Amino acid sequence: MERKLEREERLKKMNEVERATEQKKLDEMKRKHNDHPKVHHPGSKDQLEDVWEEQDGMDRKDFDPKTFFYLHDVNGDGVLDEKEVESLFELELDKLYRQHKDIDEGDMLRRIEEMNRMREHLVKEVDTNGDRMISLEEFIVSRNQDGFLDDKGWEDLEDEEQFSDEEYEKFQKEYHDKHKVNILCSHSWISCQYLLHAIAAIYS
Known part of the structure; x- marks a missing residue:
C-alpha cells in the first residue's frame, strides 16, 4: 500500500509533461516485469x-x-x-x-x-x-x-491486489495524518507529543 501511495503522491507533485513521462516509465517497467x-x-x-x-x-x-x-x-x-x-x-x-x-x-x-x-x-x-x-x-x-x-501458477505482488479499496482508503488517511504530525513536530516538540497521543488514541 505504501508503495502505491508514494507513487501516487509523487505523480501529484509533477506538472502535466513530467507526469506523462513518469507514467510512461512506470508502464514500461510494469511491461518488462510482466514479460x-x-x-x-x-x-x-x-x-x-x-x-x-x-x-x-x-x-x-x-x-x-x-x-x-x-x-x-x-x-x-x-x-x-x-x-x-x-x-x-x-x-x-x-x-x-x-x-x-x-x-x-x-x-x-x-x-x-x-x-x-x-x-x-x-x-x-x-x-x-x-x-x-x-x-x-x-x-x-x-x-x-x-x-x-495441479500447478495453478502464482500471482506476484504486481498481479494481485493485497488489499481492498476500504483498506487502502484507511491507509491513506493514516498516512496523511501522520505526515501532518511530522510537519507540526518540526516546529514544536511539545505539540508533537500531544498530537502523537491523540493520533494513537484515534487508531487504537
Whole structure:
C-alpha cells in the first residue's frame, strides 16, 4: 500500500509533461516485469522438478522426493527450516526479478517480499503440526494433495491486489495524518507529543 501511495503522491507533485513521462516509465517497467515465463505454484510438481533439474543438477525423470528432501535439508536436522524452504524459490524469483538489467533497490525489496509470500504459502499448505518447519513426512504427504499435480501458477505482488479499496482508503488517511504530525513536530516538540497521543488514541 505504501508503495502505491508514494507513487501516487509523487505523480501529484509533477506538472502535466513530467507526469506523462513518469507514467510512461512506470508502464514500461510494469511491461518488462510482466514479460516473464510462467511462475510455478510453490511446492507443485513442476516447481520442485525444476529445482531438482536446474538447481540440483539431477535428471528430471529420476526425481525422488526423499532424496530431494535430504539434498535441501542442508544442516541435516531432519526438517526444512525457513531458510531451507526459501532456497527452493530462487528459480521462480529469478523469473520475476532478473529479466532486465536495470534492476533497482525497489525490485530487490519486492523480491524479498515475494520470497516471504511464497514461503508462508508453502508452509501453510504443508506444515501440519504448526512448528513452521517441514518434516520429511509432511513433505511426502504433500505430494498427494491436489495442488501438487495441479500447478495453478502464482500471482506476484504486481498481479494481485493485497488489499481492498476500504483498506487502502484507511491507509491513506493514516498516512496523511501522520505526515501532518511530522510537519507540526518540526516546529514544536511539545505539540508533537500531544498530537502523537491523540493520533494513537484515534487508531487504537
